[in-house]
Amino acid sequence: MTGLHLDEIDHRxxxxxxxxARLPLVTLAGRVHLSRNAVKQRxxxxxxxxxxxGYTLRRGAGSARRMTAVVLVYRADRMRGGGVVTELARIPEVVRCDILSxxxxxxxxxxxxxxxxxxxxxxxxAALPGVADTVTSVSLARPVDRA
Known part of the structure; x- marks a missing residue:
């Protein structure tokens, strides 16, 4: 991170x-009393x-329920190359990938x-070169969600 100086307007x-997060730039500019271009630059x-x-969309309870699964991946090469992670990043439904110990x-x-x-x-x-094994679990419910 470069110059991490945030002033009062940045915080607002x-x-x-x-x-x-969907607030129109013009509306945001009016609320912080700056021009649209000044807010955009900030x-x-x-x-x-x-x-x-980033900017995200969180689906409300009224939308169709989507399925969540966690896939644990064991790599034959023990993370010596980036090919598997690169391929995972190309799958739109992969929303997160953590490297584990x-x-x-x-x-x-x-x-x-x-x-x-x-x-x-x-x-x-499972078919990706370098993937030796997987274990998959599907979420049944989400009693706590602090995301």
Missing amino acids: ILAELTAD MERMERDGVID GQFDLLVTVIAESMDRIGEIWEQI
């Missing part, structure tokens, strides 16, 4: 975006500095529209 921009700086790490090398979180799609993705992961 972050608070507004935290409350509503947001771009905060993105470059890693203060803003211990028996397994990767923890891959998959969110898909159906169990059939989870199965297709599992087959795709």
Whole structure:
């Protein structure tokens, strides 16, 4: 991260975006009393500095329930190359990939529209060169969600 100096206006921009990441730039600019271009430049700086790490959409309870699965991946090469991770990043339903210590090398979180799609993705992961074994678990419920 480069120059990580945040002033009061930066903090107000972050608070507004935290409350509503879809806030139109013109509305945000009015709320922090700056021009649209000044707010845009500040947001771009905060993105470059890693203060803003992305914009997300969280589906509400009214949307169709999506399936979540966790795939533990054991790699034959014990993480000596980046090919498996590169291929995982190309699968849109792979929302997270953690490198682990211990028996397994990767923890891959998959969110898909159906169990059939989870199965297709599992087959795709298991077939990747360098993947020696996988263990997959499907989420049945999410009693705590602090994301």
